[in-house]
Amino acid sequence: MQDLIKKHVLNGEFESVKSLMSEADFMEFEEAYISSAHEVESMMFYTCILDMLKKEETSEMHDLAFLLLVYPLSETQGALDSAYYHAESSIKLTDGKEVKSLLQMLLLHAVPEPVISDKKAFDISRQILKLDPSNSVARNVLKETAKRMDDVVVDFNELNRGKTAD
Known part of the structure; x- marks a missing residue:
């Protein structure tokens, strides 16, 4: 082909x-x-x-x-x-x-x-984790970008609750 x-x-x-x-x-x-x-x-x-x-x-x-x-x-x-x-x-x-x-x-x-930007990557990572809470790529990007964005606190439990509430 x-x-x-x-x-x-x-x-x-x-x-x-x-x-x-x-x-x-x-x-x-x-x-x-x-x-x-x-x-x-x-x-x-x-x-x-x-x-x-x-x-x-x-x-x-x-x-x-x-x-x-x-x-x-x-x-x-x-x-x-x-x-x-x-x-x-x-x-x-x-x-x-x-x-x-x-x-x-x-x-x-x-x-x-x-x-x-880091902010856009952070937001997209959150969106991915709402759809797939175990996505390791999104988790890693979320952690990395949060560190660079003035130490934003990431609560993975909150993201997982969002998935179950949908």
């Missing part, structure tokens, strides 16, 4: 790429798509995703665009800022209830030049 994706994307045959996507398990397609983009590192992969998003905007397509921008295309100027746009769009489309979408934002906080 990877070779077909590469061929169709680089030739601008986006409808063929969409057909491949609809015929495959999305996770398998996503993996093959990102792997193809790693091999070639062409902006055509991003252009293809944008073309598909024009026709149907889904959180999965925004997630794929995010992955593309933070991994194979991360060296492109502005890629991480564009990734922020896609992470935020995914969060909006899932009403902030998908941990995967929220974790993307935390990745943008972990890069050498963070795209989001």
Whole structure:
């Protein structure tokens, strides 16, 4: 599938790429798509995703665009800022209830030049922990950002009570 994706994307045959996507398990397609983009590192992969998003905007397509921008295309100027746009769009489309979408934002906080502030990472971590109280990534980010934000006190029991009350 990877070779077909590469061929169709680089030739601008986006409808063929969409057909491949609809015929495959999305996770398998996503993996093959990102792997193809790693091999070639062409902006055509991003252009293809944008073309598909024009026709149907889904959180999965925004997630794929995010992955593309933070991994194979991360060296492109502005890629991480564009990734922020896609992470935020995914969060909006899932009403902030998908941990995967929220974790993307935390990745943008972990890069050498963070795209989001400690406060935003702190708030997102709290949101994740309300959905998934045992999420270790969110717990670690919450602790780290709280220390840097003038020693905010984090009560994990309060967060867990919020989950049971929902």
